[in-house]
Amino acid sequence: AQSVSQHNHHVILSEAASLELGCNYSYGGTVNLFWYVQYPGQHLQLLLKYFSGDPLVKGIKGFEAEFIKSKFSFNLRKPSVQWSDTAEYFCAAMIYNQGGKLIFGQGTELSVKP
Amino acid sequence: SAVISQKPSRDICQRGTSLTIQCQVDSQVTMMFWYRQQPGQSLTLIATANQGSEATYESGFVIDKFPISRPNLTFSTLTVSNMSPEDSSIYLCSVPPRQNNNEQFFGPGTRLTVL
Numbered sequence: 001a002q003s004v005s006q007h008n009h010h011v012i013l014s015e016a017a018s019l020e021l022g023c024n025y026s027y028g029g030t031v032n033l034f035w036y037v038q039y040p041g042q043h044l045q046l047l048l049k050y051f052s053g054d055p056l057v058k059g060i061k062g063f064e065a066e067f068i069k070s071k072f073s074f075n076l077r078k079p080s081v082q083w084s085d086t087a088e089y090f091c092a093a094m095i096y097n098q099g100g101k102l103i104f105g106q107g108t109e110l111s112v113k114p
Numbered sequence: 115s116a117v118i119s120q121k122p123s124r125d126i127c128q129r130g131t132s133l134t135i136q137c138q139v140d141s142q143v144t145m146m147f148w149y150r151q152q153p154g155q156s157l158t159l160i161a162t163a164n165q166g167s168e169a170t171y172e173s174g175f176v177i178d179k180f181p182i183s184r185p186n187l188t189f190s191t192l193t194v195s196n197m198s199p200e201d202s203s204i205y206l207c208s209v210p211p212r213q214n215n216n217e218q219f220f221g222p223g224t225r226l227t228v229l
Contacts, residue, residue: 034217044157044206044220090156094218100145100210101172102218104156 002027004093006105013081014113021076021108023091030096033074035065038088047089050074061085083114118221120207126227127197134193135224137207142187147218148180151204160205163190197228 007022025031035047048059055067065076074091091105117140127133137146148160160180161169169182183191194201204223 032217036220043222046217046219049217092157100218101147101159101162102157102208104158107156 002093002095002103004091004103004105006089006091006108008108009106010109010111012111012113015083016080017112019076019078019081019085019110021089021091021110023074023076023105024072025074025091025093025103026072027093027095032094032096033065033067034092034094034102035059035063035074035076036090036092038090040087044090047076081110081112083112086110086112118207118209118219120205120221120224122224123222124225124227126229128229129198131197132193132195133197133226134191135205135207135226137190137192137221139188139209143209144187145210146184146190147208148182148190148192149206149208149220151206151223153202157206160192194226197226199228202226202228 003026005024033050036044037047038044047063048057048065050057050067058064063076063078065074067074087110089108089110092102094102119138121136125133144164146163149157150160151157159172160175161171161182163169163182163184165184165187179195181193192205204225206220206223208218208220210218
């Protein structure tokens with residue numbers, strides 16, 4: 001069955017540290033990949049997405065992610081985190097031709113210390 | 115992007131009762147999705163609701179427990195029936211944008227607590 005795995009359950013960083021959150025998916029065909037963020041008490045927001053083309057995609061708030069097909073990975077990165085980046089981050093995959101439903105990873109809670 | 119509203123935003127319910135959650139979209143969409151986010155967990159798709167046809171349920175979810183209505187292209191309801199404390203979750207509806215079926219936007223969610 002298709003699945004999405006996020007390696008880190010909870011990440012704690014100091015401000016200005018670099019961030020990389022791992023995400024792997026299991027599916028051999030065409031997928032669209034997403035990173036969503038959920039700030040405390042707020043609803044899901046799209047950070048960035050990959051459909052095709054350049055495997056390095058840039059999103060909002062300085063986030064970027066790289067799609068590596070050979071590794072079935074879509075890791076999220078940010079060179080320098082801020083306290084305001086404290087949130088829950090979800091990686092998700094949309095399998096092509098399955099009606100648009102999303103398969104979510106378990107989520108990674110990021111805590112940034114000021 | 116689509117603007118999605120949900121009612122109620124939160125509710126506290128007694129075991130054995132049912133709650134109907136409404137989802138309203140500001141534009142016509144063919145597909146709507148209902149997700150559940152249990153405390154401390156990720157989102158799980160409950161069902162896909164297409165206007166004019168029966169909803170399609172994911173493994174582990176059944177129509178008797180989560181009946182869905184889709185009376186028109188801008189509205190859907192999800193009912194959580196015969197609730198138990200295990201149903202305490204955030205329930206979210208989402209829709210793909212009108213012109214692009216490969217991205218979803220989410221409503222604000224309904225936070226349900228079952229006592």
